[in-house]
Amino acid sequence: MSLRWALIALLTGRPMTGYDISKSFSTSVAHVWHAPDSQIYPELNRMEREGLLTSVEVPWGKKGTKKEYHVTDEGLTEFREWMESPLVPQRQRDPAYLKAAYFDFADPAAVREQLRQQRAYWEEHLAMLERTRASLVDRSHPTLAARIEKLDEREADLAVRYKIYAYDGLIARARTELAWIDDGFTLVDELDGR
Amino acid sequence: MSLRWALIALLTGRPMTGYDISKSFSTSVAHVWHAPDSQIYPELNRMEREGLLTSVEVPWGKKGTKKEYHVTDEGLTEFREWMESPLVPQRQRDPAYLKAAYFDFADPAAVREQLRQQRAYWEEHLAMLERTRASLVDRSHPTLAARIEKLDEREADLAVRYKIYAYDGLIARARTELAWIDDGFTLVDELDGR
DNA sequence: GCCAACTCACTATATCCATAGCTAGTTTGT
DNA sequence: ACAAACTAGCTATGGATATAGTGAGTTGGC
Missing domain, CATH: 1.10.10.10 (Winged helix-like DNA-binding domain superfamily/Winged helix DNA-binding domain)
Structure with a gap:
């Protein structure tokens, strides 16, 4: 909806x-x-x-x-x-966490491979988010630019700041995921005796 | 699937x-x-x-x-x-972020109300995650307890540690959300001239 | 003896969502 | 003159998911 x-x-x-x-x-x-x-x-x-x-x-x-x-x-x-209107809280439904909770069923090499893939994905995703954030800050983002054309400076500022705020949230989330993945590497090394 | x-x-x-x-x-x-x-x-x-x-x-x-x-x-x-098997990365689909990006369409009082609701939800969710994490650490969690009964100490340790790792990720995620919500309060105060 | 609360195992309906296409017109490059 | 790439606007199908039930048996309290 x-x-x-x-x-x-x-x-x-x-x-x-x-x-x-x-x-x-x-x-x-x-x-x-x-x-x-x-x-x-x-x-x-x-x-x-x-x-x-x-x-x-x-x-x-x-x-x-x-x-x-x-x-x-x-x-x-x-x-x-x-x-x-009030937000309906989202249910958790993330295969990455489901897998992580049961990593003991996979062998350490497979776990490391999983982590490498996730790290690559989130790094790329983070880079994209940061590029988009930069294009919001300098107002070069096409969709945003089209919108603020019709607005006065105060309204434009509001629109831009809230969009940056949303991206800051997405970026913080991506960084949290990356930190968690790095903890995963540390953990598998420890449990696998390295 | x-x-x-x-x-x-x-x-x-x-x-x-x-x-x-x-x-x-x-x-x-x-x-x-x-x-x-x-x-x-x-x-x-x-x-x-x-x-x-x-x-x-x-x-x-x-x-x-x-x-x-x-x-x-x-x-x-x-x-x-x-x-x-390789993870299929999840697409973003989060109404909270969609709303945040367009907060300029709502009045500041409504924005604050949204943020209060989200804060309440995430605080409760975080508390639940921390309770569950504690029950994993002391191995009192019923589902986990049933599982590790059949395992030797090394296997049990693996199972427990990976489950704690998953919850640590969920907890970090919840804390990130809460920090973002707090930034939201600061931002709306600033933009609304308080 | 009876009711409430709980255990058990579903089902019906509708919408959401992903994957994978299709057809046809337009522009650009050679 | 022709092909490739792009613009345009879909559709078909199947599986995932949410909401909201049904109905029958069991247990415990008073």
């Missing part, structure tokens, strides 16, 4: 076609809420039917047309309502 | 009925992999059909019987294979 709010969040920046959304999703909202095309297109249709979005046919090339989605006042109102 | 491995993990401790599983789930594996009854019962059936589990009918009271599930050798083999 958060998908629709992620879509509205994205469309507050600028009106977009389904294709634009599916592309820019991966460089912005997807860092907090990933979704594949097969969810995005049907959800856009549903939201239009429910009046949260309207669409405008825009010509594309000589013959083609594309559908540009705009957030309606109703959509914005419901988005604000969601923003202020 | 991780559900079946969570179930095998639990059943390596001791054979259990579906009901036992659904109950003890919440105090152990659910901390890393939550699942409702409606997933557990069908999955147990499927696993039995596929030969990962066998079941024994056990009398219950005067007339009733219950079904006790045991992990088969095949189940244990597949569990070990999963343990050593």
Whole structure:
């Protein structure tokens, strides 16, 4: 259900076609809420039917047309309502922790390999988050830039600061994961007698 | 798909009925992999059909019987294979971060209320994790106790240490969330001019 | 003797989500 | 002139997950 709010969040920046959304999703909202095309297109249709979005046919090339989605006042109102409604806490569902709790069933070499893979993944993820954070700070991030154009300086500052705040949280989380993985290497060395 | 491995993990401790599983789930594996009854019962059936589990009918009271599930050798083999197979990294999908990135759409009072709720949730969650960690350290945790009974001291040590390691990760994660929430209070005070 | 609380084992329904495609038009490079 | 790469907008399928039940047997307290 958060998908629709992620879509509205994205469309507050600028009106977009389904294709634009599916592309820019991966460089912005997807860092907090990933979704594949097969969810995005049907959800856009549903939201239009429910009046949260309207669409405008825009010509594309000589013959083609594309559908540009705009957030309606109703959509914005419901988005604000969601923003202020209580959060449903997420259940834990992380295979990495499930595996870690039962590492004694794997041999130490396999455990080290797991840890190496996780470390590589989180390092890459962290680097991406830091790049994105930097593009928010200098306001070069395309989705953000489009959005703050329409705002005055005070509003723009709010929008930017909260986005940086969200990324700071993601970055702290990634660093915590990396520290935990490093503790894992230490532990397996100790238990394996090195 | 991780559900079946969570179930095998639990059943390596001791054979259990579906009901036992659904109950003890919440105090152990659910901390890393939550699942409702409606997933557990069908999955147990499927696993039995596929030969990962066998079941024994056990009398219950005067007339009733219950079904006790045991992990088969095949189940244990597949569990070990999963343990050593590469992890599929999880996509981000966290409404708390989605909201935080767009806090500028909510008024500061609503933002503070959100943060208070999250703080309360994570504090409680952290306390629970620390209680569970303590029960692992002194080996009083029922699921763990049942499991290490059958093991020699070295194997028991491995099982206990890795479980503590997993909880240390969850605890570090919870502390990171709490620190982030506190940063949120500071930020909203600053932006709201207090 | 009866009720409440608990044990046991499910099911029904609907939505969410992932994987993996498809078709057709457009632009760019050679 | 043609192919490759890209833009556009989907769909089909199957499995995962949440919410919310059902109903029957058992135990313990008063």
